[in-house]
Amino acid sequence: MxxxxxxxxxxxxxxxxxxxxxxxxxxxxxxxxxxxxxxxxxxxxxxxxxxxxxxxxxxxxxxxxxxxxxxxTEQEWTAPDTGSLEGDLRGINLELVHYFTSPGERELPTASISAAFLSDRAADALREFYVDRHARSAAVVDRAVERGEVPPGTDAVEVVRVACGPVFYRLFVSREGVTPEDADLAAKAAAAAAKAGVFTAGSAGTAVPPA
Amino acid sequence: MxxxxxxxxxxxxxxxxxxxxxxxxxxxxxxxxxxxxxxxxxxxxxxxxxxxxxxxxxxxxxxxxxxxxxxxTEQEWTAPDTGSLEGDLRGINLELVHYFTSPGERELPTASISAAFLSDRAADALREFYVDRHARSAAVVDRAVERGEVPPGTDAVEVVRVACGPVFYRLFVSREGVTPEDADLAAKAAAAAAKAGVFTAGSAGTAVPPA
Missing domain, CATH: 1.10.10.60 (Homeodomain-like)
Structure with a gap:
């Protein structure tokens, strides 16, 4: 954002x-x-x-x-590098929780999400912002593939969407609010699904990556 | 909605x-x-x-x-019952995709999500709606526990949040749009994480449910 x-x-x-x-x-x-x-x-x-x-x-x-x-997109943001996929996804999610819930900080990102409902150009800009953020976040999955934590061919952006989706769902859809513990659990879930091979092309949720 | x-x-x-x-x-x-x-x-x-x-x-x-x-909350909605957790979550997600993307249908649910940014009372109502929807959706996880698909003690609502979070993320945060295939993959990911035991209290993403 x-x-x-x-x-x-x-x-x-x-x-x-x-x-x-x-x-x-x-x-x-x-x-x-x-x-x-x-x-x-x-x-x-x-x-x-x-x-x-x-x-x-x-x-x-x-x-x-x-x-x-x-x-x-001009910001110098890079994804966390903690040594494990789960740790990196947790880091991304904890940043989101901080950014979207801290008084004095949450107002702008929240207004940005809201603006996209009222303006197609704002929605386009938001999409472009997230395309950039996804590309930078993909590094956490690439490193996990190198470490052998997840199968080769894992769709990095999809892992990121599944990790942070529940955080945004709580904030802006079910309006339940979100805690660091919630964010942590969502990161764990995405990492577990990635390890099970869900995000490799052609997989059907099996643990075996395509040859 | x-x-x-x-x-x-x-x-x-x-x-x-x-x-x-x-x-x-x-x-x-x-x-x-x-x-x-x-x-x-x-x-x-x-x-x-x-x-x-x-x-x-x-x-x-x-x-x-x-x-x-x-x-x-007065609608007579019940969650799909397809015989598998993944199938039920897919059913929930496909309903969401239909409801939030079909012209002539998507306008009201989208405006409802948007209204919650502008009105605290709308946000409270939305939260109450989702509390009700979560409670009804929990049946899909309860049945999966009975079938032995996922460990006892699996947090049903969290499974649902992880399944549908990426759908809403695509629609209203990253503004990428969402396809039935995307919804299917998110359902698979949530089911795989649930089977891995991520959503049982005290688990740390292991496949072994607590005794």
Missing amino acids: ATEISGTRRPGGRTERTRLAALNATLELLGERGYAELTVEAVAERSGVHKTTLYRRWESAEGLVAAALLMG | ATEISGTRRPGGRTERTRLAALNATLELLGERGYAELTVEAVAERSGVHKTTLYRRWESAEGLVAAALLMG
Whole structure:
């Protein structure tokens, strides 16, 4: 999920400074008010970037939100490397629990998930963010294959989806809330299913990987 | 998730007919416009129930939505009974995929999930709906324990959360969309983890249930 970033990978000229000011202000306001209440005027006021510039470059509040959500792909996040698949998945899930439940922190990622219900462009940006996050998370499964913990051919992204799915389900579907223990159990379940060979192409949940 | 119901378990006097008219109109409008655009006035117009009655009984649009979402607990839903845990979980997941992806059907359940981001009372109603749905779904795990498919003491609701979590994750978090094949794989993963003993209290993902 997008979080405010102060640096950027591109060299920072005036255009880049304007971009960061506008998009960081958008993220702040998204977390504070939610998508429905976010206006270009408010972003102009918060960022000090002129309204005309905002409209020219991002068209609308929706365009600002979509661009701001994509900033998440510029973050330098890497998946945990604990030495075991279960440990790595637990690490990913505990980060999620922290990020989505801590007061003062959960507001922005929650508003991002919510915005995608109201805006197709926000939904597209969120999808792109998760494509990037999935690709980075796949490392935990690749390492597990190398260690012989799970069969070769294990679908890494699917393992990640099964690990974190129950965390998001509790948060945003069944609305039960989620604890670190819940996140831990979901990680265990995904690791156990991966070890049983469920995520290898053509497997039918057997422990034997395809030849 | 709440769907329109034409019957009720309570005998239908005038008060009950008014209730059904108001709450079914609320569900229709929720699916058509979403929570943010739903007004008591529109419910009055759609249902033929006088605005004063709606305000007296449900206070606000939020109160109407919360009550309408709880109607889902009045539905006569039972979990599939296919003879295997994996088959039952697949059945549950395929129902979800159908319900949340079919045009003309997905609008209401999607708006219900979305409403919970904007209203605490909608979130409470959604939680209550899922408590009921979890309790009914637990039968698939109870039967699997009886058949000896999974260890005694398996946490039935957790199995269900792990099975359907990835479906909702794809729909509303990573925004990738979901296919019946995806739903099938998530069901397989949950069943495999359950068989490995992950969901028995005190287990650490071993295949041996506690004595």
